[in-house]
Amino acid sequence: MHCTEINGTKIYYEVRPSRRARRLGLTVYAGGRLVVTVPARSKDNPEAFLKRHAGWVLVSLRRQSGKKQLPGGVKDYKQNRPLAHRLVSERIRHFNTFYKFTVGNVTIRNTRSRWGSCSRKGNLSFSYKLVHLSPELSDYIIVHELCHLSEFNHSAAFWQLVAKTIPRYKELRHSLRSFIH
Ligand SMILES: [Zn+2]
Structure with missing residues (x-):
């Protein structure tokens, strides 16, 4: 688990290396879990990427934190x-x-x-x-x-x-x- 700060709010996130991903990606899951997907050989900085999308991240986290994910599949x-x-x-x-x-x-x-x-x-x-x-x-x-x-x-x-x-x-x-x- 990684941690960074956006507008004074502590944001916890996971970094997930992905062989399939072509570029950095952000996902906010129900419950507020935040995952940054990083292409396997990428040299991009996940934290800088996260901060670039700070607005979206904060809104999504707020929206998802109260939600309950139901089983599926x-x-x-x-x-x-x-x-x-x-x-x-x-x-x-x-x-x-x-x-x-x-x-x-x-x-x-x-x-x-x-x-x-x-x-x-x-x-x-x-x-x-x-x-x-x-x-x-x-x-x-x-x-x-x-x-x-x-x-x-x-x-x-x-x-x-x-x-x-x-x-x-x-x-x-x-x-x-x-x-x-
Ligand atoms: Zn109806």
């Missing part, structure tokens, strides 16, 4: 997809005893940026990573998509519908932002 997907399907099906059945909407097909995907979606035809799709969230959060996502079957928008009427089974939806919606897929 193909193996994780294969392992958890059946679980996710069972969870989603059961919770849709549960909440739909209240809503009584007509639900089309339900699919589980390895989506990159979305937790769930609802098509015009009434099909619902969810990220398998729901299984990595707390029951409260996954319920919120499931109810959110379920309610789009009735309100295909984010109007006040839509949120009222969500609130009928998830009164804490505002809080949950907010805390979802601290997860990255």
Whole structure:
């Protein structure tokens, strides 16, 4: 671990030599881990490089430090997809005893940026990573998509519908932002 100072803030970083890299690179991982990738035979100074990009580094570190990285990858997907399907099906059945909407097909995907979606035809799709969230959060996502079957928008009427089974939806919606897929 290396350490440097930017604008009076101590910045810790790792230097990772890379045979594939052609030039210096910077990555900020969830949790705030900062890695400088250096081409194997490079004579460039990682610290000078870091300082040249100080603005970006500070912003990224701030943005990532509060975020929680969820597990992922193909193996994780294969392992958890059946679980996710069972969870989603059961919770849709549960909440739909209240809503009584007509639900089309339900699919589980390895989506990159979305937790769930609802098509015009009434099909619902969810990220398998729901299984990595707390029951409260996954319920919120499931109810959110379920309610789009009735309100295909984010109007006040839509949120009222969500609130009928998830009164804490505002809080949950907010805390979802601290997860990255
Ligand atoms: Zn929505």
